[in-house]
Amino acid sequence: MSGPLEQSAEEIARTQAKTVVNGVVAQKLPGVNAAPVTDCIIDNAELSEIYTIAKGAVVGVTDETVSTVMGVAQRPETVRCIAQNGASLL
Template identity: 45%
Template sequence: MKPLIAMSIFLALTACEQATQRVDGMAREGAKGVVTEAIATRFPQVPKELITPFTNCVIDNADATEVRVFAKSAIIGVDDTTVATIRSVLSRPETVQCLSRSSFGASGIPM
């Protein structure tokens, strides 16, 4: 009986983790439009051809709380909180490394 209970708990937790990953992926995909808009309109120093790599690196390195900020911005519009959140993600070493790899491939110019 105990192995059956343990297996049931394991399967339930696995299903929960898969559902969480799917929801996170959908939220990140939905947030891309907001981040793209914010980078295009609020970060004029980013060349047009690098907006997509910047967006992808921000989304990939944002935590769940930051993704929620972006999701909220999709409803109410880009505001100072959105911009501050993007700046925070952009300042992380992992994001800088992502941008270096992505922008070099996109433009041939290292960042």
């Protein structure tokens, strides 16, 4: 069971990760509305991946950050989420 402090850390990490993912999506998929894509990536990322992505907000976006974001983006569940939210990658 997680306490309030852990929940707060997770919420902060998710907020930071969303900012990073928005930037990566905008760079890698120009012309795509980043918001729904970002939400799908965040929702389908594991907590460890959220922390890896969020680290990019502090130390800068690295190849590992981009690789993590794009890896989550290519998962079947994430692709389905993006399709259901009306965001097209094509």
